[in-house]
Amino acid sequence: MGKIVVVIFIFMAHLIGDEAHEIIKKLDENFRGKNIYMKLNMKIVSMGHERVMKMQSYSQGTKKSFVKIIYPPKDEGITFLSLDREMWQYVPKIERIIKIPPSMMLQKWMGSDITNDDMVKQSSIVEDYEPKIIKREGSVVTIELTPKENAPVVWGKITLNIDTTTYTSHKDIFYDEEGKEVRYFIYKDVKKVGNYYIPTYWMVQSSDTEGRYTEMILEEVEYDTKISEEYFTKSALKRFSK
Template identity: 40%
Template sequence: MRIITVLVIILIGFKVDAQTAREIMQRVDDKVRGTSNRSEMKMTIVRPDWKREVTMKGWSLGTEYSLILITGPARDKGQAFLKRDNEMWNWQPSIDRVVKLPPSMMLQSWMGSDFTNDDLVKESSVVNDYTHSLDQDSVIEGKKVYKIVLTPKPDAPVVWGKVVCFIEKEDYNQLLVKYYDEDNYLVSTMILSDIREMGGRTLPTRMEMIPADNPKQKTVIEYIN
């Protein structure tokens, strides 16, 4: 009887952890997405021998719709990326054509950066398409954080084998995200910083993506308005 009681306690503990981890990710997701957003951003692609900047404007409505319009440089100006639910289109003014991006392209580079098309449109849901588990708490730059491991559900539209998120306990801001492939190899790391108030919410305004196989390069996206 004692053994059964211990097993029940352990199983309940696992269930509570999973629910708590999911609730944390839900709060993070709700905070980031909000109901509607408008922003101006600058993306800096850094390579050992060169650097390139791209400016853009973005609009979003809930989790279903988002639009990004490239405003510079001149050669890219006018390009637009539209996301509706799990679908994504690219307007290319140079050829006067709209191209729908297939799921097979979600892991490809966006605009030659270290961010992927999936990073842009968030085709998968960090809440609904993954199972969540709390790992050991940690500290990043003096801030106490949750460490949550996201494992994709079977048949979910997910491009990663595993995602590990480090979330600030006080304000539920993501400070660090690690992306792994299906073989559990680290693919890239995103560092989020410069937390400021935007639209009544405190959010990271700087995102730095660093590929694991080439740590000398990176891409930085900064919110400028």
């Protein structure tokens, strides 16, 4: 009898585990489709100052992405390309393509709370973490992601609160190794685009610095359109800068 309970328990655990995997996978798909084009507004608020940027972003799968800044005029035409784990930047003012060295990758991206590394390593949520469902409340499932053994990630764990009707998260919390909160993402205003759901309002805030956050509003989102492969080459940096 006891044995059967154990077997069922293991089976259940497996099922739950699988369900968590499934949810994370769907969440991830919602974020990127086969490919995705976004036009977004970014607002960085820090110590009473506010800065707005607008940009267009093209990405394909997990390894290729191209970003172009279109506002403010001063920064217009700056482009970024990331392929695998490398990143380049083109600045029209100086007409140079510069490879971002590893040391700069973990720096704050354009004064936001997002690091270059975040942008490059999006994929690792699926690859590097083991998901587990820890709470259900109606359609909202709380999933805890713990790094797989030897996964090269710095977070101790991440919790995601995912609405299973749309497979979008409304809050992600990032913890350090000791289990202390380091920063969180908040997502709102979910829209349906084609077969996908995507929150059009994102906000990132470090847990211990008040009055400082980064907001993003997606103005346009298009999935699975034909994005030319040309965007993901180094020559695109200059070509698509205009």
